[in-house]
Amino acid sequence: MESFERARLDTYFSKIASRFRPDEPPVSFLITHLLPERPSFVRAVATASSLRAVLPKPKSVSPTAKREAERIAPCDPLSRETFADPDQAVEYVESRAAGERVVLLDVGGYFAPTLSALAEHFSGTILGVVEDTENGHKRYAELDKLPCPVVSVARSPLKDPEDYLVGQSVVFSTEALMRERGDILHGRPALVIGFGKLGSSIARLLHAKGVQVTVHDIDPIRRTQALSQGFTVARDRDRALHNAGLVLCATGSLSLRAEDFSTLRNGAYVATVTSSEDELDLDGIPSVYQRARDTDHITRYQTTGHYFYLLNGGNAVNFLHGASVGPFIFLVQAEILAALHMLTRGNLAAGMHDVPAVDRAAIADAWLTAFNR
Known part of the structure; x- marks a missing residue:
């Protein structure tokens, strides 16, 4: 990022921070994709709260960004197991923030499995959670009873530009990897599993590139939406898998079971x-499949009479090329700061919440002033 771009971004976050600065800043823990532009957001979180730890998503860490983030707050390792065990989760938060008022900033529902234990046994107070993704939103919404408020920005209209551009970046990275092997998208039927914001964006871009696209979604409403937009909707999931030369998984939950991989046509590419x-479910793939690195980011799975290719080890393929969505990501980051401010006031009931429309409008106005040039 150029110096003038950094100055513009810092000015933008300064304006956001002045509007949403808490009277009594809480302690925070930040889970984030630590991409090259992310340190500016980390600094903004540290301005709005006492940031005790950054927990980078393990598959999306820029070494340069991590070094810069470590000058702001400690960077601790993150995995699903970190917050799967209640005792371990409570011990970790205690080690960084004993007795404090804490806001948990999440990307993907990492805190969900042990949120009740944290709310009950932590020596301080869990003011609430801010969740950034649809996958995480579902994880919290599916809990029997939320012990604290959860402010979700996953379904905010401010996130729509990001979701659309993420879909574009997924298609770009998928095609770039295929071209490393001398393959192209054209002439290769695609199956998009999941027709939410990301899946629909991917499907539309593939279609615009002349690719034959079939959609599968467990939600009948989304299937009707896909049909209305001109896509083929799979009547038989197994047949759709067998016919696809490219499978793009965009559900945020389990898209392909272990037994599904043997259904894939020979030479099919799989990306998520x-x-x-x-x-x-990669661990469940039968041991008769031999795994071999075909290129730096493509794994070939092969057994007698059958083979397929897995892109980026099954992890988000767009992170190989920075997952860049330009300045539109700063809309969502500002809304996270607004959500943090909401939780700090302490007047929200346990349950799912949205940032008010008036605050979203103020964020959009500040963003347009900074970046619509």
């Missing part, structure tokens, strides 16, 4: 928009 632990 999120981590392999969410989308793919």
